[in-house]
Amino acid sequence: MRLLVLGGTHFLGRAVVSAALDRSWDVTIFRRGTSGDDPADVHSVRGDYTNPHDVARLAEHGPWDAVIDPLAFVPRETLSVARALKDHVQRYVVVSTVSAYEGWPVEPLIESSTVLDCPSDAGPDYGYDGDPGPSTYGFGKAGCERAVAGTFGEDRTTILRPGVILGPHEYVGRLPWWLRRLEGGGRVLAPGNPARTIQPVDVRDVADFALRCAEGISGVFNVTAPGIETFGDFLGACAAVAAPTGTELIWAPDEFLVSNGVRQWTELPLWRTYAGTWDVDSSRARAAGLTTRPLAKTVRDTWEWVVGEGPELSNERAAELGITAEREAALLAEYESRHHW
Numbered sequence: 382m383r384l385l386v387l388g389g390t391h392f393l394g395r396a397v398v399s400a401a402l403d404r405s406w407d408v409t410i411f412r413r414g415t416s417g418d419d420p421a422d423v424h425s426v427r428g429d430y431t432n433p434h435d436v437a438r439l440a441e442h443g444p445w446d447a448v449i450d451p452l453a454f455v456p457r458e459t460l461s462v463a464r465a466l467k468d469h470v471q472r473y474v475v476v477s478t479v480s481a482y483e484g485w486p487v488e489p490l491i492e493s494s495t496v497l498d499c500p501s502d503a504g505p506d507y508g509y510d511g512d513p514g515p516s517t518y519g520f521g522k523a524g525c526e527r528a529v530a531g532t533f534g535e536d537r538t539t540i541l542r543p544g545v546i547l548g549p550h551e552y553v554g555r556l557p558w559w560l561r562r563l564e565g566g567g568r569v570l571a572p573g574n575p576a577r578t579i580q581p582v583d584v585r586d587v588a589d590f591a592l593r594c595a596e597g598i599s600g601v602f603n604v605t606a607p608g609i610e611t612f613g614d615f616l617g618a619c620a621a622v623a624a625p626t627g628t629e630l631i632w633a634p635d636e637f638l639v640s641n642g643v644r645q646w647t648e649l650p651l652w653r654t655y656a657g658t659w660d661v662d663s664s665r666a667r668a669a670g671l672t673t674r675p676l677a678k679t680v681r682d683t684w685e686w687v688v689g690e691g692p693e694l695s696n697e698r699a700a701e702l703g704i705t706a707e708r709e710a711a712l713l714a715e716y717e718s719r720h721h722w
């Protein structure tokens with residue numbers, strides 16, 4: 382297989398490249414060259430996704446059997462890239478997100494659920510940010526899906542809609558934040574119901590599925606864990622690898638946290654009360670070959686990365702994650718003073 386990966390050195394793209402090399406595929410990556418080194422054994426083409434001349438130059442390095450695109454955020458950019466690659470690539474696998482659905486995070490979702498309406502040539506500011514949704518991010522992804530499908534045709538397009546992705550090299554920093562918090566020990570404010578089922582998917586499982594699709598599977602796929610494991614399992618797994626003896630999880634119900642203004646999703650990462658957050662059906666992907674590893678394995682491997690090479694969490698999103706020690710202590714004191722919540 383000749384595979385083109387747009388990007389390829391950060392998180393999902395990195396996992397895709399690594400899995401493709403494990404399969405002895407012939408891999409080309411395309412990136413600006415601003416974030417780290419190229420992996421060994423790939424062809425690397427330098428250029429900017431947003432620059433049509435660079436993408437036209439990239440096309441001369443083809444043909445490829447498939448392209449995997451995690452850089453699709455702005456529809457008009459993706460439209461231009463898809464048009465430039467159309468005659469040089471057999472299949473376009475575009476990485477979208479569950480945020481492309483109108484109903485996320487409120488409603489249960491399947492692939493035929495309504496997607497946000499965004500033109501295929503929209504700019505970066507199309508749409509709006511609502512609470513709890515939709516988001517300009519989701520509008521943009523929906524427009525990128527449309528740009529690819531409209532250019533390559535449905536039989537040469539694969540649309541992946543992952544939910545939360547975790548694993549080594551995670552750039553958002555959600556799992557690293559919890560691991561570091563558990564490492565700090567003491568009394569840990571744990572959000573909501575420990576029996577709440579959650580669906581984070583390991584980055585390596587998304588990558589494996591993307592490659593499977595690259596080999597010739599068309600269509601739209603939600604890519605999430607099945608939703609059997611719980612928030613309690615998740616923090617238990619974090620505690621098992623990171624927490625000192627004597628660490629105690631204090632589970633505070635949603636109502637208490639909401640009434641105290643705790644910011645969902647960010648202040649206590651991955652905690653969100655809306656019923657659709659973790660109600661995404663991925664049975665279609667499973668039938669097409671998606672397999673997902675146990676959450677404890679993702680947690681263990683991410684911990685090894687956190688304490689080894691370590692995350693560079695300097696981006697904007699990582700900066701808004703987490704609760705301060707003072708606020709956590711105040712909330713715990715408040716909660717315990719009204720224990721009957």
Ligand SMILES: NC(=O)c1ccc[n+]([C@@H]2O[C@H](COP(=O)([O-])OP(=O)(O)OC[C@H]3O[C@@H](n4cnc5c(N)ncnc54)[C@H](OP(=O)(O)O)[C@@H]3O)[C@@H](O)[C@H]2O)c1
Binds near residue numbers: 478544
């Ligand atoms: N995290 C989640 O929970 C989650 C959930 C659902 C969906 N997703 C989706 O998953 C994808 C994650 O992608 P990733 O960041 O992990 O991909 P990646 O391919 O691992 O990293 C980004 C790469 O793109 C390159 N790059 C960035 N801007 C570029 C540009 N303008 N032109 C050329 N290259 C550029 C970077 O290298 P240089 O800096 O050298 O250019 C880097 O190699 C996104 O599409 C995201 O929306 C994520």
